[in-house]
Amino acid sequence: MGNNNGYLPLFETKSSRRPFLIKLYVLTISVAICMTWVYRVRYLPVEGVLERWAWIGMFFAELWFSFYWFITHLVRWNPIFRYTFKDRLSQRYEKDLPRVDVFVCTADPEMEPPIMVINTVLSMMAYDYPPEKLSVYLSDDGVSELTFYAMLEASRFSKYWLPFCKKFNVEPRSPEAYFQIEPLDGPVKTKEWLFIKKLYGDMKNRIDVTPKQGQVPEKIRKEHKGFSEWDFVSSRHDHQTICQILIDGRDPLAMDNEGQRLPTLVYLSREKRPQYPHNFKAGAMNALIRVSSRISNGPIIMNVDCDMYSNNSSSLRDALCFFMDEEKGHEIGYVQYPQLMMNVTKNDLYGNSLNVIFKMEFPGIDANGGPMYIGTGCFHRRVNLCERKHCNEHKVDWKRVADIKIEGNARDLEEECKVLASCAYEENTQWGIEVGLKYGYLLEDVMTGFSIRCRGWRSVYFNPERKGFLGLAPTTLLQTLVQQERWSEGELQILLSRHGPFFDGYKNIPLKLLLSYCIYFLWAANSFPTLYYVVVPSLCLLRGISLFPKASSPWIQAFAYAFFADRAYGLVEFLWCDGTFQGWWNDQRIWIFKRTTSYLAGFCNTILKMLGFTNHAFVVTAKVASEDASKRYEQDIMEFGVPSPMFNILATLALLNIFSFIGGIKMVISNAENKVLDLFTPQIVLSGLIVLINLPVYQGLFFRKDSGRIPSSVTYKSLIVSLLACSIALQ
């Protein structure tokens, strides 16, 4: 450790090699895959146009899966892991720690309840960090009085909460999450615990009753002049900037109840006017970048979604170990934490845990050059976000940066910020193009990270033992599919964009890294091969076209091995990432669901938008569900409930496969000789597996009575379509 002149780094990187068994597995599967290609080419049917085309289609789908399989293993080949030395950081830099500005974004008080938002905010305020160097900003795109009120409550509660956290060194520091765990031991501690719990409970009650009253009560409104701003708000899409410094960290009077300083706390709702595009989260982030540059101007910016609380109070120090490392720090543009979820159930019905991605893929992407920026749990250098160029030689003088003072009193700063957050400010500037987060992309974060990488910075992935952040995953099937649609669409949009991999990317980013990113860029493109594989073999079964080698032929072994060994590998990996067997099975189901619905929609939308038919819009994911739906979520019962074209597709595919499966079995029974069985076993097995995985769909269609079942309109439509398809196949 350390180099020749005795210098001790602030972080270290360990690499791990893949075990021999896995290498062997990769090798054998590669062989099997190549054999399937040989088979497809050699045995291409000579008779029958339909047979030929169906066969060629199968071949293309399999080529696609092979390519995708290849890149997923390319990523996994050489993972690396990072470790920080926070004690060295504080030995060397405790006095010169830089200011850190934390950005929290919220957009809708109904989908993102204020109590959840302030829990996130409080957890950020409670970081183990000098308070005078910490500023927390909330951007409220919902311009909600209720959120503002909750922030006021939070600023008061923080005076008790912060000292409590520091005194007993508690984790996590989101009160809601913290009070789920056991009380502290010992009489004194228990007393304080109970006191603060009651304080939190009272505050929560006050915040939670306000929406039921429709508005913040007059009495409370009078207490703070900030509320008067809402007299001028005509609607969510048409209002002036509201900027309020709720706690000014520079103010010596801003103290907690034990006489310690408090971090700065700012509420911002940027101006919105119907004639100006607001650019969703990217617009909000850019307004925050400018406003914070006036109020605290921290050289490090951290960004989280409002549902992602800090689960580890030392994350700021961890991240700084990367940026401030004397040797490698100057190359690092951003530090990305995984987006882990607090609310996935044990068997993760909707496959939302992302554990495999963050445990298996991101360490490999880090080795190949660094992860993308995923919009939450990410630390940036400010220069990175607001300057165009990066100069690699430039090392930061942290001492000098730490000394810069901010002038002006809070009221004047607020006035200045109103201008900075106004709609007109960005007119005829490079904001959203060259400066700040990029506009016009569904995944502004990924695109921005990509362009930061193109400018020569490296990024780092950090996943410490104690998780840095925990967020909320969607809790219904439709929310999941819609989120996946946005993600897959956004990824494809970047792939095809003029600043994407084909244009800017390939010159500036190593090929290995580009291929690693392609796992995500190509999500949407998976839809067609997958659809083909769940539809065509089943229809061909009904029609009597065989698409695989006979069960008795040795070639079938190549197909079977490639398929089942790959699944088995996936299962082992899933269990390794703390999943359960049932969870893996659920994940397989969602794998098909996503590819046949979300990714299909994502693909079509991207193309339509490129041709100029529609515009991209950010559909905010709801963080709450109805009481019934939440109950079903806890019980792992799949939630359909509302009609949706996505459900039409799912139900149609499920019905189609059960029909062809029954048809296949019937064919075997009615045919005394074993010839049919020999010819069609692979296809019968395939549709049998699809039927098995779709059991919750049949339940939702025919056997459930609750409000989460599949609506009858969906049932009818999908019945008609699937029967029609089957009868055409049978002709």
Ligand SMILES: O=c1ccn([C@@H]2O[C@H](COP(=O)(O)OP(=O)(O)O[C@H]3O[C@H](CO)[C@@H](O)[C@H](O)[C@H]3O)[C@@H](O)[C@H]2O)c(=O)[nH]1
């Ligand atoms: O106009 C908007 C829309 C959204 N948001 C905020 O953006 C965040 C992410 O929105 P959410 O609906 O939760 O989307 P997710 O799909 O959960 O978010 C993932 O994907 C997004 C890109 O699509 C990233 O920006 C997020 O960081 C990442 O967590 C939330 O805090 C929102 O409040 C805004 O501030 N303004």
Ligand SMILES: [Mn+2]
């Ligand atoms: Mn989210």
